[in-house]
Amino acid sequence: MSDPNARRVRVIDLETAGSSPSDVCEVGWQDVELGPDGTWQVSATSRGARFVDPGRPISPGTMAVHHILDEWVAGVGYWRDVAPAVLRPEGGVMALAAHRASFEQRHCTPDLTGSADWVCTWKCALRLWPDLPRFSNQMLRYLRRPEGLDHDLGLPAHRALPDAYVTAHHLRDMLNAAPLETLLDWSRQPGLLPRVPTGAHRGKTWSAVADAALAILVRDRDPDIRFSAETEVRRRTGQAGLDDPLPVQRTLL
Incomplete structure (x- = not known):
């Protein structure tokens, strides 16, 4: 469960070798912290990444997305060994977060997270910024240009820490626009799409x-x-x- 004494939400991003729960090959995290003045800020220091041994070869097609090589992850620790320190850090978290969090939740199971609550920044973006044309993590980055986002720290895309860093800037702005409980409530529901995404009525409100x-x-x-x-x-x-x-x-x- 989420820690009521914590003052941070931890953004998680995973790169994987496949779709099974143990196929994680990299995890990145970036904290967003609640300041004494009641505003949220992206932490300047509480971030990191670790390679994870998925226990099987990474396919060339998957390497072409995140460019993680088998020799980088061999023997560095399996997901169930690496996950607890990242997902349940000392001092606790108010919640975990990810963009399209259902993907991370397939691997970050309740037994690994301590049944932490999750914010899905994709679902929250649909609610808070419905006039935007697209809602992927990287499109939000360039459509919104969040204040303080260092362009180089957010690269390369499709690697765990840079993607978590970008997501954290969206999350910070969301938390400063709506209470955490509201974001959690939206995240528990399906996505409220601002427009019809497919079919004869595609693009219509x-x-x-x-x-x-x-x-x-x-x-x-x-x-x-x-x-x-x-x-x-x-x-x-x-x-x-x-x-x-x-x-x-x-x-x-």
């Missing part, structure tokens, strides 16, 4: 979608599309709790 088309979208297989369409139905029908999913059975009536 939800308010511009006709009722008949919306009735189809609330049955979409993608949970983010479904949740976003359900939220628009709630808005149109004046129901309370706009952020709560609308049961599919009700949308079919």
Whole structure:
């Protein structure tokens, strides 16, 4: 569980050799700290990265993304040995965070994190900056140009520490715009997409979608599309709790 006495949220970024829980080959972290004046700042010192032995070769296709070589990670420690010191540091954390945190959560399981809460900065960006055209970590970096982000420290992209460093600047601005509990609540729900992402209505705001088309979208297989369409139905029908999913059975009536 999150430590109520802590004053930091730790951003986590992983590079992997595959999709199984033990396939981590690098972990990076960057803390965002709550100052005595009540504002959040990216820590100048509390950051780092470690290679991890995934226990199997990294494929050439995966190397082409993060450029981590087998010889760099051989024998440096497996994920279950490396993870606790990073995910449960001395002094604790108020929460962990990642961009599209569902990926990190597949590897940072509750037994490794102590069941810490997670902030998904992708989901929070959808809520806080809905007018932006795209929401990837690197696109947010160049669309927003967060104050204080050192360009060189954020490179190379697709490596654990630089990516965590970039994400931390988005998180800092989010925490200074909304309470941590609000970010955690948004992160527990599916993503509230500001526009329809695919299909005949791609690029339209939800308010511009006709009722008949919306009735189809609330049955979409993608949970983010479904949740976003359900939220628009709630808005149109004046129901309370706009952020709560609308049961599919009700949308079919």
